[in-house]
Amino acid sequence: MKKIYMDNAGTTQIDPRVLREMMPYLKEKYGNASSIHSFGVEARTALDKSRKIVSKLLNCDTNEIIFTGSGTECNNLAIKGAVFNSMKGMFSKKKKHIITSSIEHHCVSDTVKWLGKMGHDVTFLPVDKDGLVDPEDVRKAIKKETLIVSVMMANNEIGTIEPIKEIGKICREKGIYFHSDAVQAFGKVPVDVKDLNVDMLTISGHKIYGPKGVAALYVKRGTKLDPLLHGGGHEFGVRSSTENIAGIVGLAKAAELIVKSMKTEVPKLTKMRDKLIKNILEVKNSRLNGHPTKRLCNNANFSFRFIEGEALNILLDEMGIAASTGSACSSTTLEPSHVLLATGLKHGEAHGSLRLTLGRFNTESDVDFVSKAIPKAVKKLRGISPFKKDW
Amino acid sequence: MKKIYMDNAGTTQIDPRVLREMMPYLKEKYGNASSIHSFGVEARTALDKSRKIVSKLLNCDTNEIIFTGSGTECNNLAIKGAVFNSMKGMFSKKKKHIITSSIEHHCVSDTVKWLGKMGHDVTFLPVDKDGLVDPEDVRKAIKKETLIVSVMMANNEIGTIEPIKEIGKICREKGIYFHSDAVQAFGKVPVDVKDLNVDMLTISGHKIYGPKGVAALYVKRGTKLDPLLHGGGHEFGVRSSTENIAGIVGLAKAAELIVKSMKTEVPKLTKMRDKLIKNILEVKNSRLNGHPTKRLCNNANFSFRFIEGEALNILLDEMGIAASTGSACSSTTLEPSHVLLATGLKHGEAHGSLRLTLGRFNTESDVDFVSKAIPKAVKKLRGISPFKKDW
Numbered sequence: 001m002k003k004i005y006m007d008n009a010g011t012t013q014i015d016p017r018v019l020r021e022m023m024p025y026l027k028e029k030y031g032n033a034s035s036i037h038s039f040g041v042e043a044r045t046a047l048d049k050s051r052k053i054v055s056k057l058l059n060c061d062t063n064e065i066i067f068t069g070s071g072t073e074c075n076n077l078a079i080k081g082a083v084f085n086s087m088k089g090m091f092s093k094k095k096k097h098i099i100t101s102s103i104e105h106h107c108v109s110d111t112v113k114w115l116g117k118m119g120h121d122v123t124f125l126p127v128d129k130d131g132l133v134d135p136e137d138v139r140k141a142i143k144k145e146t147l148i149v150s151v152m153m154a155n156n157e158i159g160t161i162e163p164i165k166e167i168g169k170i171c172r173e174k175g176i177y178f179h180s181d182a183v184q185a186f187g188k189v190p191v192d193v194k195d196l197n198v199d200m201l202t203i204s205g206h207k208i209y210g211p212k213g214v215a216a217l218y219v220k221r222g223t224k225l226d227p228l229l230h231g232g233g234h235e236f237g238v239r240s241s242t243e244n245i246a247g248i249v250g251l252a253k254a255a256e257l258i259v260k261s262m263k264t265e266v267p268k269l270t271k272m273r274d275k276l277i278k279n280i281l282e283v284k285n286s287r288l289n290g291h292p293t294k295r296l297c298n299n300a301n302f303s304f305r306f307i308e309g310e311a312l313n314i315l316l317d318e319m320g321i322a323a324s325t326g327s328a329c330s331s332t333t334l335e336p337s338h339v340l341l342a343t344g345l346k347h348g349e350a351h352g353s354l355r356l357t358l359g360r361f362n363t364e365s366d367v368d369f370v371s372k373a374i375p376k377a378v379k380k381l382r383g384i385s386p387f388k389k390d391w
Numbered sequence: 392m393k394k395i396y397m398d399n400a401g402t403t404q405i406d407p408r409v410l411r412e413m414m415p416y417l418k419e420k421y422g423n424a425s426s427i428h429s430f431g432v433e434a435r436t437a438l439d440k441s442r443k444i445v446s447k448l449l450n451c452d453t454n455e456i457i458f459t460g461s462g463t464e465c466n467n468l469a470i471k472g473a474v475f476n477s478m479k480g481m482f483s484k485k486k487k488h489i490i491t492s493s494i495e496h497h498c499v500s501d502t503v504k505w506l507g508k509m510g511h512d513v514t515f516l517p518v519d520k521d522g523l524v525d526p527e528d529v530r531k532a533i534k535k536e537t538l539i540v541s542v543m544m545a546n547n548e549i550g551t552i553e554p555i556k557e558i559g560k561i562c563r564e565k566g567i568y569f570h571s572d573a574v575q576a577f578g579k580v581p582v583d584v585k586d587l588n589v590d591m592l593t594i595s596g597h598k599i600y601g602p603k604g605v606a607a608l609y610v611k612r613g614t615k616l617d618p619l620l621h622g623g624g625h626e627f628g629v630r631s632s633t634e635n636i637a638g639i640v641g642l643a644k645a646a647e648l649i650v651k652s653m654k655t656e657v658p659k660l661t662k663m664r665d666k667l668i669k670n671i672l673e674v675k676n677s678r679l680n681g682h683p684t685k686r687l688c689n690n691a692n693f694s695f696r697f698i699e700g701e702a703l704n705i706l707l708d709e710m711g712i713a714a715s716t717g718s719a720c721s722s723t724t725l726e727p728s729h730v731l732l733a734t735g736l737k738h739g740e741a742h743g744s745l746r747l748t749l750g751r752f753n754t755e756s757d758v759d760f761v762s763k764a765i766p767k768a769v770k771k772l773r774g775i776s777p778f779k780k781d782w
Contacts, residue, residue, distance in 0.1 A: 003430075007426055010422075026410055031402065032401040037714065037715075070635075105622070114617070212634070212637065213605065228619050229619075230501035230504075231498030232497050232498065240497070241463040242603055322429065324428075
């Protein structure tokens with residue numbers, strides 16, 4: 001059976017060009033980048049080159065790029081690192097205030113919640129029905145103790161693109177750190193850290209046709225972070241661990257490829273996405289979640305009344321289509337999406353959601369196949385649904 | 392020029408059998424292990440299988456294995472995770488006491504120092520001239536507020552094997568957590584977490600002919616840790632991040648191979664190590680650092696008077712030999728080794744050290760070549776040394 005993968009927000013296939021770049025570092029170039037011998041120099045050279053590539057793509061200096069093991073780690077480091085650094089001791093009674101949105105990925109929201117549990121003061125900003133944060137809400141939430149604001153650049157479930165530049169401007173005015181999780185946005189939306197007014201920004205390898213287990217955090221010079229991982233002093237002392245050279249080389253190559261191809265790929269994905277949306281919305285009692293225009297070029301997120309998203313996904317999988325109900329991370333729990341709930345959907349509607357996220361390796365014929373399969377699948381499930389049958 | 396790699400404590404070449412196992416997960420099996428579709432199931436199956444392999448090798452249950460991004464992360468998680476969990480709020484004035492040795496890898500010692508800086512109470516235990524921790528010193532250091540003891544299983548610089556089982560027994564009696572960094576020991580010394588009386592234990596991929604960027608922490612059931620990385624709730628809620636399946640599969644395969652081959656590899660490495668030690672100690676004014684018998688089968692660490700270890704390593708590199716002065720992490724700093732200083736060496740002696748660490752791919756002829764090269768290199772450097780020339 002032909003398989004169609006439309007879960008590219010969950011993870012992506014490694015581009016063969018990326019893997020080719022990685023292979024020497026999985027084979028003969030196995031040195032530790034901290035060693036002074038030739039094997040070490042070889043690894044260090046690859047590390048430096050990768051850092052140069054990524055920093056150039058984000059428009060920053062090389063020593064403003066910190067490689068880590070995941071987007072989750074970058075987001076935890078940005079927020080906890082800033083908070084720990086500001087505390088000057090755990091028993092100082094110096095409570096900090098942290099602001100974030102109510103539709104962040106769990107790796108931001110759970111980090112902030114944990115800091116809240118530990119005694120800090122936290123604010124979760126609301127979003128409108130399309131998932132947009134209002135920059136004025138950020139301004140109003142800021143107080144004397146506010147240390148950091150973290151708002152994602154584009155949402156992983158509904159694809160809504162947030163007004164990062166405007167939020168960043170407000171944080172700059174107020175002298176507050178601003179971090180943005182750009183894991184989903186990078187490579188689909190232009191990301192220039194200077195233009196965006198961010199102090200920290202996260203990108204991840206496996207969302208851009210690179211490997212899993214590697215990511216990068218932009219940290220503006222002067223931003224004070226305590227490490228989450230103490231040790232040998234790698235990554236300018238901010239993130240110790242023997243550098244995962246193969247992974248870092250892969251991340252850099254993947255980043256380079258996706259930025260270079262944005263001009264052609266973004267219009268192609270947008271066209272496929274719009275065709276998908278048009279076709280799927282012909283299903284009765286369906287709706288598009290997220291913003292109609294301010295959305296990622298590859299994201300289509302629907303709700304279908306009277307059915308369960310999980311059942312729909314399982315049925316689609318049997319038909320050879322890999323989709324998702326929401327974020328991959330939460331797909332094994334039975335909780336409805338906190339993102340859809342924040343946009344005002346009721347529990348039942350939030351449960352009936354389907355996320356299709358296109359990628360580099362999808363074709364027009366994939367879109368056609370999926371456009372036909374979904375109405376069939378929805379019909380089948382509604383046929384056995386206990387809800388009222390007025391569709 | 393033929394190159395001889397004798398820095399296997401720094402990092403190791405990936406075994407081709409490990410890489411072969413990883414490749415499908417870098418190519419067609421690219422699913423996110425949290426996704427419910429077939430790509431996700433495929434990844435989850437590989438993850439579960441890897442966990443089963445590692446848990447069996449360490450003699451624990453599958454849900455006692457936490458995969459992370461590095462040995463450094465495991466060690467940070469074990470210690471900080473336990474401390475954070477015990478605090479119940481950052482402003483609770485519940486100071487904890489942490490005990491460790493003075494020869495730990497920086498990822499343990501700097502973690503403990505940071506907790507000290509943050510207001511906790513910390514103790515660094517001395518070692519004897521061979522680098523051994525006295526279990527009785529652990530017993531004496533324990534007080535009412537002691538939460539956790541962390542002592543490495545074998546030292547990364549001098550290869551000394553610590554009396555972990557005895558220290559673990561004392562911690563059990565006192566009801567205190569005991570963590571051991573077994574990154575260097577695993578695969579060279581039998582590691583059975585039940586037999587060793589440990590509550591937590593770290594192993595790492597790239598030290599055992601597996602990939603960089605992946606490691607595992609054994610966490611005994613009932614051990615309470617707060618995550619360092621909050622997020623999607625991966626790894627039983629202890630370490631969030633999309634699982635690095637290729638890396639984890641590689642770690643499991645590498646662990647399986649090294650444990651399976653211990654019977655043949657350990658005697659082979661021991662024989663080569665002893666030959667190396669015998670040959671090198673013929674150099675005048677040289678000494679072996681670390682314990683004469685309680686040492687890793689692949690570790691030989693020497694001090695040569697009147698010369699600098701760094702210069703020696705650079706010269707050896709030119710002769711095609713990759714060695715190290717101490718740990719790879721600190722090889723780019725000019726600080727003398729804290730491990731050698733702790734064993735009582737003076738600054739000058741600690742600076743003149745050379746670490747040779749053998750591995751699976753070294754041969755007898757490598758040993759012969761190195762045995763001839765080192766006396767030559769030492770002689771050459773002493774010839775230009777400003778110190779008194781009575782060797």
